Amino acid sequence: MTTCTECGADVALHDDAEAGEIVDCTTCGAELEVIDVSPPVLEKAPELEEDWGE
Amino acid sequence: MTTCTECGADVALHDDAEAGEIVDCTTCGAELEVIDVSPPVLEKAPELEEDWGE
Amino acid sequence: MAATPTGDVDVDTEAVSASIVGASGFAGGELLRLLAGHPEFELSQATSREYAGKSVGSVHPPLRGTDLRFSQPGDLESVDVLFTATPHGVTMEHIDDYQDAAELVVDLSADFRLDTEAQYDEWYDGHSCPEKLDVAQYALPEVNRENLAGADVIASGGCNATATILGLYPLAEAGILDGADVVVDVKVGSSEGGAGGGAASSHAERSGVVRPYAPTGHRHEAEIEQWLGQSVSFTCHAVDMVRGASATCHVFPDGPVSNGDLWKAYRGEYDDEPFVRMQAGGSGTYRYPEPKAVAGTNHAEVGFELDASNERVVVFSAIDNVVKGSAGQAVHAANVALGFEETAGLEFAGLHPVGSP
Amino acid sequence: MAATPTGDVDVDTEAVSASIVGASGFAGGELLRLLAGHPEFELSQATSREYAGKSVGSVHPPLRGTDLRFSQPGDLESVDVLFTATPHGVTMEHIDDYQDAAELVVDLSADFRLDTEAQYDEWYDGHSCPEKLDVAQYALPEVNRENLAGADVIASGGCNATATILGLYPLAEAGILDGADVVVDVKVGSSEGGAGGGAASSHAERSGVVRPYAPTGHRHEAEIEQWLGQSVSFTCHAVDMVRGASATCHVFPDGPVSNGDLWKAYRGEYDDEPFVRMQAGGSGTYRYPEPKAVAGTNHAEVGFELDASNERVVVFSAIDNVVKGSAGQAVHAANVALGFEETAGLEFAGLHPVGSP
Amino acid sequence: MAATPTGDVDVDTEAVSASIVGASGFAGGELLRLLAGHPEFELSQATSREYAGKSVGSVHPPLRGTDLRFSQPGDLESVDVLFTATPHGVTMEHIDDYQDAAELVVDLSADFRLDTEAQYDEWYDGHSCPEKLDVAQYALPEVNRENLAGADVIASGGCNATATILGLYPLAEAGILDGADVVVDVKVGSSEGGAGGGAASSHAERSGVVRPYAPTGHRHEAEIEQWLGQSVSFTCHAVDMVRGASATCHVFPDGPVSNGDLWKAYRGEYDDEPFVRMQAGGSGTYRYPEPKAVAGTNHAEVGFELDASNERVVVFSAIDNVVKGSAGQAVHAANVALGFEETAGLEFAGLHPVGSP
Amino acid sequence: MAATPTGDVDVDTEAVSASIVGASGFAGGELLRLLAGHPEFELSQATSREYAGKSVGSVHPPLRGTDLRFSQPGDLESVDVLFTATPHGVTMEHIDDYQDAAELVVDLSADFRLDTEAQYDEWYDGHSCPEKLDVAQYALPEVNRENLAGADVIASGGCNATATILGLYPLAEAGILDGADVVVDVKVGSSEGGAGGGAASSHAERSGVVRPYAPTGHRHEAEIEQWLGQSVSFTCHAVDMVRGASATCHVFPDGPVSNGDLWKAYRGEYDDEPFVRMQAGGSGTYRYPEPKAVAGTNHAEVGFELDASNERVVVFSAIDNVVKGSAGQAVHAANVALGFEETAGLEFAGLHPVGSP
Numbered sequence A, B: 001m002t003t004c005t006e007c008g009a010d011v012a013l014h015d016d017a018e019a020g021e022i023v024d025c026t027t028c029g030a031e032l033e034v035i036d037v038s039p040p041v042l043e044k045a046p047e048l049e050e051d052w053g054e
Numbered sequence C, D, E, F: 001m002a003a004t005p006t007g008d009v010d011v012d013t014e015a016v017s018a019s020i021v022g023a024s025g026f027a028g029g030e031l032l033r034l035l036a037g038h039p040e041f042e043l044s045q046a047t048s049r050e051y052a053g054k055s056v057g058s059v060h061p062p063l064r065g066t067d068l069r070f071s072q073p074g075d076l077e078s079v080d081v082l083f084t085a086t087p088h089g090v091t092m093e094h095i096d097d098y099q100d101a102a103e104l105v106v107d108l109s110a111d112f113r114l115d116t117e118a119q120y121d122e123w124y125d126g127h128s129c130p131e132k133l134d135v136a137q138y139a140l141p142e143v144n145r146e147n148l149a150g151a152d153v154i155a156s157g158g159c160n161a162t163a164t165i166l167g168l169y170p171l172a173e174a175g176i177l178d179g180a181d182v183v184v185d186v187k188v189g190s191s192e193g194g195a196g197g198g199a200a201s202s203h204a205e206r207s208g209v210v211r212p213y214a215p216t217g218h219r220h221e222a223e224i225e226q227w228l229g230q231s232v233s234f235t236c237h238a239v240d241m242v243r244g245a246s247a248t249c250h251v252f253p254d255g256p257v258s259n260g261d262l263w264k265a266y267r268g269e270y271d272d273e274p275f276v277r278m279q280a281g282g283s284g285t286y287r288y289p290e291p292k293a294v295a296g297t298n299h300a301e302v303g304f305e306l307d308a309s310n311e312r313v314v315v316f317s318a319i320d321n322v323v324k325g326s327a328g329q330a331v332h333a334a335n336v337a338l339g340f341e342e343t344a345g346l347e348f349a350g351l352h353p354v355g356s357p
């Protein structure tokens, strides 16, 4: 169990989570990168620019 | 030819226009009541409240 | 969330009986649907003058197979709870009859939403029963839960007001709204206009629109101001959906605000709310509140984005106008008032994919 | 409708565990939604290769707040029932693994719908596991209820086939289809194409269409023929809705047929069916079957009209393609197979008003 | 395509004057739009009882800026050509007045489409001016071009009939329809119902539908039979678009037919037609006729597919109901009758991308 | 409006040749449509890498029957005017080649809209050819007409920027915007995203949305600020239409403003503009600017409402994003630059009724 860097909510990591994996916070939806697993450290994942082409 | 009370544009009245008639301004769309015809006098017509029921 | 039964209605032993006035309308139809699936209520009567004698399913397809038929509003029998889903003005006129018939009246119109006669004079055409304004409670549990138990009259909020209040209430509570300038730009679906019809709301004219319909002076401003302690600049647009109200609130706080402040305000207010979902950024197709993601449900989605360069907070709030913005809010409030499980009858979580529900 | 538990799955003591392969797709998402609200099932895993690690709610908004995250299909654990909602060809390839993992496999693809290898040679590109075709049972309870208990593999029907079969089955059973000429003209929503995307299914290109997309030779003809004992002339059109399949069947019986014959055939077959509603004529706005009246539900609407002057029976049938036409049918069949209440998890009755769900 | 001026209207020296009765309706509005952009016509009057005195642009946004105002139908002045776009029954009642006012009357209603009083007795409620049925000519140039010059009354076809006739006429001419069984399954937009409104055609009820609305006995069957020499089994569905009529014709010819036969029949009939486009198979997103590809235009798209295994020809035909199916057909016929360039005023080729026009 | 020919292109004797790079896209398709119907231009080449060799009508149905086929962008021949409708970044990379091929380059991307390299550094990812920024002129004639004649490079504006600028420019010119706070809330259709496709823009996901997609930091803010001399708080929403951009501008002027002031500002600026229509209040169904009322046309509708109680002016502006907001604006600017009639090729006035074009 660790904390979302965006909204502060608890984020549950599954047992075999690995560094580099991207999870999302189920409270705010932020994409978080697993930086470390023991203890778990999360960081906001770099955002993919959505291209709307205008 | 007379003037819209709302936007100031010219409003053409047809020949047999009568007092009480409602015309709309083709520039701004306002509904105008013909108050008098010679000389022509227009006034903003009372608005019908649109009921959106919410 | 369930509490001990309170109020005047006895819910201990058996189903609570409920009737609906205005059951052929859009909000009344939702009440029918929700109460039909509710574990605690038993439907008694559903009124319609136009369809009296017809089965409720003949108007509302989801109720097909149900034996209930519409009855005349004049034939109302005694019942535990009376829901009224009539146009503005009807409930204030009949409130005495309604209260004779039921111990709890839950009204979906604007007739008992405001606190004072003066507000009705300013925003509506006055009030015919101002002495009852005191006893009525605003339904929205997120802002008024503690006053619902024991209420005699509950007034379900306006749909646009509900979307706006849910979006801004955490900021108001956190003091972030104090002295702020607020613009509220709303987009709503066609069910907001009720079941009537008319040339402007015909499919051919109403499809595909982004149509300003209340550019200024919308009556819901009164409710919003009442609950936020703050006036807002409000503008409404009709868009091409049937259900849904989406409020985009552009807030310019008086002083600096951080993302952390915002999350604290919103999570503090909503983390324990069964019907409010935060949706702020994130990934995938659904990043911010969207009405179609909550269509058919009693959920509200609320989210925000900080616009540092303009010292602005953009708050998004999305609901289904006939559920959270009307019938669902009414049932939710009744659940609270009667000590039922708050989510009873309101469990439907929505559909994906879904078009324009 | 509930029966004693049967089959190999032990449902006596506790929740039955279920996993879904292909849970990020449209049909798989519906399975998630239905199983999450099902009183007897407990969700175990939901696979997606693309979204592995993300919460299921990040793809399917109705599931927000659920803690379940997508896992890799390669990481499947043992479970009571495995639902597979993958594109055609995947299940036939992995059927041994799937049967190792679960005692009951319910497949939503076309891989096990047909009885013989010859049919797969004719209509598809052959079959990689023809020896298993025997053990699979077609899911649609209205035509195959008695064979579901104890099945090892259940094959949920195609959505267009389901709509057509439900429309015509009573006529087939009553012998009215014998020697009849039948034209089936289908209109379907965009969710039938799955979650993929692509230029032709983009909003800009796909909006507002009445687009013939399978004028002749549609593969579902094979299923239809298998169940009706009769070939049909079948044509499909994409129309502007997301959910829904509507089949208009123009039937030219060999001999004279009366309205009474028709009602007898349909009521005989469907009066006791929990998920079929007759809708033939009547009054009001909704007189015949319409997909939007059943959107989100496991209901089918079926109706007909006699065209005496053309010696024709016009049969209308409407379903939600991802529910009755796919995930709902699968859950319904599993309910039957496992002896659950037939309607368990499938109670949602739909919305009114509703746009284009 | 232009021919020498014919008929009674003098078109040599100056613009031909034209008035429209029923100009506030959907078909009348299209007439306004088309005539306003027509190089040969000059608009004189546009009638509406409801909107008399208002500018035509207040009802029809494309005409904003135009000075023309609606006048009362009772104030009709003399004019070269009178277009009437009133509900069924009005023109037959006023035909004498209309012919007094103009040398050419082009009627968009059903009042003068059929040849005999007997047909009106069978399909409508009789006819009040049967003696004029002889002098009227059916407008559709693709089937009746040679009879339009010199006509006094021209009757524009029904929209569903137009789509069907255009789809099947080449088969009729080639003898392929002789003894064939034909099912016509039509899908239409909401503008077909006219500008009226009403609860069933409100946006909330009419959105997202696939709604059977004339399962059998549609009046357009009369026109179709008249032009194809063959009855058809006809069924109509309302779908979610505003403009458009799409006919899928399932034809079972008496004997074998090849793709070559079909192309010969269609190309023979339509290669020189300025407003018919063949669209049969091919590649890309738009492979068969689709109403949105012709929305706003006077074009018809026609295509077919051979279903060898069912000995069926599937013919698709798509038009814009208020243009090719009504106002555009009327203008096209007037162009032919008056010896104008056939395409005059009808050059708009449509939009891409386009949603649900 | 026509002026004497100017610039380097010789338009005296014969048609001016024009080619389009990026002609298979949505904006490029509109260019094709507009130039094909233009009295002064002759289409030379239309490029697409994906569809090279195919007829332009195979991608764009309105162009069916045209003989032109897509060619490779590498095979560009010399031409009088080159229109480029490629994604951001392509034109800045190829500007030298383009200028070698044509005396006038009209670019529809963002590559030459801003004045300085610094702006590209701030809002985009820099600029690869900053030395050409000087020679480019912004296309929108309503704000930059006098600088278009003789331009070598013309940069067509962004669609959201165009809607916003047209809405607010009269206020800026009248000084009413000085010191004002401005919120711009935009609603746009799916064609804004281009012809690409992708899961989020699939019909199933994109239908029925009110979806915030650029809550803050939208790149068009740069253009808006450049032309209004004032930053705005900008937020964009995707709604369920294909064509259309609608901007609601909530303006809080520094001092009191009257209705008369506003009409003076707007009429002064727009009374003589061929493509701007005022629409402010009035009666009927269409009272304020609406995108569907201008769909397919080069018209902008602009209107406003004074909110005295909030000291706010609400300005509405509606355009078709691919016409006035892109290809039409480009053609309009070319007309001005080359001394053609301003409205040449841009006469289409729109449709009524119309759904969601």
Ligand SMILES: NC(=O)c1ccc[n+]([C@@H]2O[C@H](COP(=O)([O-])OP(=O)(O)OC[C@H]3O[C@@H](n4cnc5c(N)ncnc54)[C@H](OP(=O)(O)O)[C@@H]3O)[C@@H](O)[C@H]2O)c1
Residues within 6 Å of the ligand: B053, B054, C021, C022, C023, C024, C025, C026, C027, C028, C047, C048, C049, C050, C051, C073, C085, C086, C087, C088, C090, C108, C109, C110, C157, C158, C159, C191, C192, C193, C194, C195, C196, C321, C322, C325, C326
């Ligand atoms: N639609 C929404 O999104 C929404 C949201 C929030 C609040 N509301 C409020 O809910 C109420 C109902 O709205 P709606 O949209 O459901 O309207 P609606 O569809 O027009 O329905 C109105 C209902 O009231 C009945 N009714 C009308 N006049 C009556 C009278 N004098 N006495 C008894 N019954 C009468 C009508 O049936 P008969 O005429 O057949 O008797 C009908 O059943 C309104 O007050 C509205 O403001 C609606």
Ligand SMILES: NC(=O)c1ccc[n+]([C@@H]2O[C@H](COP(=O)([O-])OP(=O)(O)OC[C@H]3O[C@@H](n4cnc5c(N)ncnc54)[C@H](OP(=O)(O)O)[C@@H]3O)[C@@H](O)[C@H]2O)c1
Residues within 6 Å of the ligand: D021, D022, D023, D024, D025, D026, D027, D028, D047, D048, D049, D050, D051, D073, D085, D086, D087, D088, D090, D108, D109, D110, D157, D158, D159, D191, D192, D193, D194, D195, D196, D321, D322, D325, D326
């Ligand atoms: N949509 C309908 O209306 C409908 C109706 C009746 C039947 N069906 C049937 O249901 C099935 C699914 O249809 P759909 O519309 O849901 O399609 P979809 O939206 O494209 O979903 C396909 C799912 O399968 C997964 N998948 C794809 N290839 C896979 C592989 N090789 N191994 C494991 N997982 C794989 C995908 O996820 P990842 O790629 O991320 O793993 C995705 O979750 C199809 O067989 C279809 O015929 C659909």
Ligand SMILES: NC(=O)c1ccc[n+]([C@@H]2O[C@H](COP(=O)([O-])OP(=O)(O)OC[C@H]3O[C@@H](n4cnc5c(N)ncnc54)[C@H](OP(=O)(O)O)[C@@H]3O)[C@@H](O)[C@H]2O)c1
Residues within 6 Å of the ligand: E021, E022, E023, E024, E025, E026, E027, E028, E047, E048, E049, E050, E051, E073, E085, E086, E087, E088, E090, E108, E109, E110, E157, E158, E159, E191, E192, E193, E194, E195, E196, E321, E322, E325, E326
């Ligand atoms: N819509 C289509 O797709 C379509 C296609 C083919 C043919 N048509 C035919 O075209 C005709 C018009 O259809 P529509 O869809 O345009 O209908 P609509 O929108 O209802 O318009 C009817 C028009 O007729 C006027 N009108 C009604 N009664 C009248 C009377 N007694 N005397 C004079 N004017 C009268 C109405 O204006 P006021 O009431 O204000 O006078 C209105 O302008 C119908 O005959 C229809 O069958 C329509």
Ligand SMILES: NC(=O)c1ccc[n+]([C@@H]2O[C@H](COP(=O)([O-])OP(=O)(O)OC[C@H]3O[C@@H](n4cnc5c(N)ncnc54)[C@H](OP(=O)(O)O)[C@@H]3O)[C@@H](O)[C@H]2O)c1
Residues within 6 Å of the ligand: A053, A054, F021, F022, F023, F024, F025, F026, F027, F028, F047, F048, F049, F050, F051, F073, F085, F086, F087, F088, F090, F108, F109, F110, F157, F158, F159, F191, F192, F193, F194, F195, F196, F321, F322, F325, F326
């Ligand atoms: N859509 C709008 O509403 C709108 C409004 C205002 C401005 N614009 C601007 O107009 C431009 C085009 O937008 P769109 O919506 O039309 O996009 P689109 O539909 O994606 O079309 C892009 C076009 O560019 C071509 N293309 C892509 N990369 C290319 C390259 N490297 N070299 C040559 N051709 C290339 C594509 O064809 P091939 O890949 O086949 O060569 C296609 O024809 C964009 O800059 C956009 O910002 C669009």
Ligand SMILES: [Zn+2]
Residues within 6 Å of the ligand: A004, A005, A006, A007, A008, A009, A025, A026, A027, A028, A029, A030
């Ligand atoms: Zn979070």
Ligand SMILES: [Zn+2]
Residues within 6 Å of the ligand: B004, B005, B006, B007, B008, B009, B025, B026, B027, B028, B029, B030
């Ligand atoms: Zn005016």
